[in-house]
Each structure stands twice: as structure tokens, then as C-alpha cells.
Amino acid sequence: MKKFGLMLLTGALTISLAACGGTEEKANTSAGNEENAAASANQSVEEFTITATNWEFTSDRxxxxxxxxxxxLNLVNxxxxxxxxxxxxGLDLKADAPSEFTxxxxxxxKLICSTVCGAAEDHEEMVIKLNIVD
Incomplete structure (x- = not known):
């Protein structure tokens, strides 16, 4: 009977120590996730949607x-x-296939229509400008 009580006490002690270790690991993981979220915020993505109609590109901003x-960049035809x-x-943007770059x-x-979509003179003027500033 004493052996059974000792085994029960040893098991309970092992479980409680394992639980304490698990809490510390979760705390470390949580802190790591917060650091990753802060790093991601610094690397946020600026997103634009460009709409194409015949002979013209427009942007949402x-x-x-x-x-x-x-x-x-997103392209909508x-x-x-x-x-x-x-x-x-190095941009080759297709509809429904966003492109990302830094x-x-x-x-x-000049972002140009790279698919011949009509008469040469009209197609050559199908341009939208992208400005990269300091």
C-alpha cells in the first residue's frame, strides 16, 4: 500500500512539473509571436489595384x-x-495573379500593357506611372 501511495505521489509531482515547463514554453512562444508581429508591421505591404479597360489603366489611388x-499590385480586366x-x-502582372516586389x-x-490589345498606336499609349520616392 505504501508503494502505491509513493507511485501516486511521484506521478502527481511529475505531471505538475511538466505543466510548469509547458507554461514557460508557451510564454516564450507567445513572446516570439509578438516579436514576429512587430517585424511584420515594419514589413507591411503597400497594396494597389489597377483596373484595365480598352486603352486605359486606372488605379484605386x-x-x-x-x-x-x-x-x-493587383490587375483587374x-x-x-x-x-x-x-x-x-521585373514586373509581369497578369489579371487575378497579384505581383509583389520591394x-x-x-x-x-512606366507600367505598360504587355499584351497587344489593339491597334499599335492605341496599345503603345496604354501606360500607367508608378513613382518610387525617398
């Missing part, structure tokens, strides 16, 4: 981005089939 900022490209930025170099960039 001005395409001006701070240098060093992550950017996400309202009329016709269009894509957007810019070799300097704005690394300041300047004004």
Missing part, C-alpha cells in the same frame, strides 16, 4: 511608393485582356 517598401510589364522592376530604386516607372 496614386501609385506612389516609399523606397524600401514592399508593394503588391474590366474590358479586354491586358497584362502589365516593366523590365526595370521598391528598391527611386524614379518614375
Amino acid at each position: 496614386e501609385l506612389t511608393i516609399q523606397k524600401g517598401k514592399k508593394v503588391k 474590366k474590358e479586354g485582356l491586358h497584362t502589365i510589364g516593366n523590365d526595370e522592376l 521598391a528598391e530604386k527611386t524614379g518614375e516607372y
Whole structure:
């Protein structure tokens, strides 16, 4: 009977020590998650939606981005089939397939329709500007 009581006491002690260790691990994990959330906030993504109609691109707001900022571009085709490209930025944006990049170099960039979508003179003027500033 004494052996049974001793085994029961040992088991209870083991469980309580394991529970204490688990709490500390959760606290460390929680602190790590908070640090990751703060780092993510510093790396937030600036998101823009560009709408394409025949012969024109428009944006939900001005395409001006701070240098060093992550950017996400979305393309919505309202009329016709269009894509957007810019070799300097390595951009090849297709409808329903967002593109992300980091704005690394300041300047004004022309985002052009990279799918021939009509007469050459109209197609060549299908441009929207993206500004990367300090």
C-alpha cells in the first residue's frame, strides 16, 4: 500500500512539473509571436489595384511608393485582356495573379500593357506611372 501511495505521489509531482515547463514554453512562444508581429508591421505591404479597360489603366489611388517598401499590385480586366510589364522592376502582372516586389530604386516607372490589345498606336499609349520616392 505504501508503494502505491509513493507511485501516486511521484506521478502527481511529475505531471505538475511538466505543466510548469509547458507554461514557460508557451510564454516564450507567445513572446516570439509578438516579436514576429512587430517585424511584420515594419514589413507591411503597400497594396494597389489597377483596373484595365480598352486603352486605359486606372488605379484605386496614386501609385506612389516609399523606397524600401514592399508593394503588391493587383490587375483587374474590366474590358479586354491586358497584362502589365516593366523590365526595370521585373514586373509581369497578369489579371487575378497579384505581383509583389520591394521598391528598391527611386524614379518614375512606366507600367505598360504587355499584351497587344489593339491597334499599335492605341496599345503603345496604354501606360500607367508608378513613382518610387525617398
